[in-house]
Amino acid sequence: MNIYKKIILPILDKLDSESLHNLVLDLFHLAEFSSATLWLLKQFAYKRKRFTDRRLRVILGGVEFDNPLIVGAGWDKFGRAVKSLWQLGFAGVEVGTVVANPQPGNPKPRQFVLSSGVILNWLGFNSPGMEAVARNLERYRGSGIPIGISVGKNRDVEAKDAPLAYATVVRRLYDFASYFAINVSSPNTPGLRGLQDKKPLGEILHMVNKTMDEAGGRKPVFVKISPDLSFGAVEDVIEVAIDNGLTGIIATNTTENPYIKAKYGDRWRNVQGGLSGDDEDFRRMATEKIAYIYRRAGSLLKIIGVGGIKDAETALEKIKAGASALQVVTAIRSEGLTVAGKINSGILEYMEREGIDSIEEIVGVDSGKYGQKEHYVL
Ligand SMILES: Cc1cc2nc3c(=O)[nH]c(=O)nc-3n(C[C@H](O)[C@H](O)[C@H](O)COP(=O)(O)O)c2cc1C
Numbered sequence: 001m002n003i004y005k006k007i008i009l010p011i012l013d014k015l016d017s018e019s020l021h022n023l024v025l026d027l028f029h030l031a032e033f034s035s036a037t038l039w040l041l042k043q044f045a046y047k048r049k050r051f052t053d054r055r056l057r058v059i060l061g062g063v064e065f066d067n068p069l070i071v072g073a074g075w076d077k078f079g080r081a082v083k084s085l086w087q088l089g090f091a092g093v094e095v096g097t098v099v100a101n102p103q104p105g106n107p108k109p110r111q112f113v114l115s116s117g118v119i120l121n122w123l124g125f126n127s128p129g130m131e132a133v134a135r136n137l138e139r140y141r142g143s144g145i146p147i148g149i150s151v152g153k154n155r156d157v158e159a160k161d162a163p164l165a166y167a168t169v170v171r172r173l174y175d176f177a178s179y180f181a182i183n184v185s186s187p188n189t190p191g192l193r194g195l196q197d198k199k200p201l202g203e204i205l206h207m208v209n210k211t212m213d214e215a216g217g218r219k220p221v222f223v224k225i226s227p228d229l230s231f232g233a234v235e236d237v238i239e240v241a242i243d244n245g246l247t248g249i250i251a252t253n254t255t256e257n258p259y260i261k262a263k264y265g266d267r268w269r270n271v272q273g274g275l276s277g278d279d280e281d282f283r284r285m286a287t288e289k290i291a292y293i294y295r296r297a298g299s300l301l302k303i304i305g306v307g308g309i310k311d312a313e314t315a316l317e318k319i320k321a322g323a324s325a326l327q328v329v330t331a332i333r334s335e336g337l338t339v340a341g342k343i344n345s346g347i348l349e350y351m352e353r354e355g356i357d358s359i360e361e362i363v364g365v366d367s368g369k370y371g372q373k374e375h376y377v378l
Helices: 003-012 017-031 035-042 082-087 130-140 159-176 192-196 198-215 231-243 258-262 280-297 312-321 330-334 339-354
Strands: 058-060 063-065 069-071 092-098 111-115 118-121 147-151 179-183 221-225 248-251 274-277 302-306 325-328
Touching (some): 017 111, 035 082, 082 130, 092 130, 092 179, 147 159, 159 198, 198 231
Parallel strands (some): 147 179, 179 221, 248 302, 302 325
C-alpha cells in the first residue's frame, strides 16, 4: 500500500495548499544546512538514493542533465532548495519565475486543491525580486547542478517595456543560469500571454539575445508557452523562436480552459487561475502541443515537456510525443518525494525491456499519433 497517497496526502489536501508548500520549501532549505541533513533528506528519496544511470542522460543546448527530469518553474520561485531537489533525484531546477523588483503577487488564498493531484493557482508572480534570488543562488555556485532561470516581468510593467524588463533579469542572473526560460504564458499577470504574439515576443527575444552577447555570450534560451494557444499561434512562436536562434520551447504552462476547470465543480469554471497536474484533458493538451512542435521543428528546436507528468507512463508519453527533457511540478506534492526516482527507474525499466540505449532514440516516435483538432481552444 502506498502510505503517502492513502494516508498522508488526504490530510495534506485539507491544509492550505500554499502554506504547506512554503513549509516544505523551508524544510528543504534547512536540509541544505549540512551534508548530514542532506543525507537525512535522501532517506525519503526512492530507494533512499539518488537514482541515476548513464542511459538517462540528456543534453539540451550543450547543457548536460544526468536524467530528463527538471523541477518546473513555480516550485522553487526563490532559489532556496536546489540542492535538496537534486538530492531527491531531479537533474536540475528551473528557478522562478523571477521578476526584477520584489512583488507580493495576488491576494491570498491563491492556490487550491481541486482534486487530489490537480491544482489551481493564481499566484501572480510572487517574487522576492532578482537581487534576493541572486543572493540565494550564490550558494550553488560550483555545485554543478543545472539551474534554469524562469524570467518574467513585474505586473506594473507595460507591454511596450517588457523587452527591457526581461533583459534586466537576464543580465542580473546571467552568471547563475545554465539556461533561461522566457515565461510569457502565466495566466496570472494581466496581459502577459499577449507577449506570445509574434511582434512582442520577437522584441523580447532580440533584447535578451543582445543582453547575453554583452554579458559574455549566448546561453540556451527556451520560450514557455500556454496550452491554450491555437496551433496557428504555436506556429508563430516556432517561427520567432527559430528566427532568434532559441534552443527550444517549454510546453506547457497551466491551462485557463473553463471546461476543464468546471470538471471539478461549476464554481471553478470562471475562477481566475491556471490548472495543473493530474487532469487527463490538460495532460493531453500539453502533449498535443509538444507533438505539433516536434512535427514542425523537431530538428531545429528542443522541447521540454511539462503538464500532468506523474509517473513513468506519463513521462514516456511526453518523450515519445517529442520532448527531450521533462518538467514536473504538481506531482511533487501528489506523488511525494519519491516521484523523481520512481519516474527515472520506470523509464529505465522500459528502455531495458525495449532494448533502447538512450532517451534520444525515442524522442518524437509517437508525434504523428496526435491530431491537430482545436477542440481545446477557448
Ligand atoms: C503553484 C504553481 C506555481 C507555478 N508558478 C509558475 C511560475 O512562476 N512560472 C512558470 O513558468 N510556471 C509556473 N507554474 C506552471 C508549472 O511550471 C507547469 O508548467 C504546470 O504546472 C504544468 O505542470 P504540472 O502539471 O507538472 O504541474 C506553476 C504551477 C503551479 C502549480
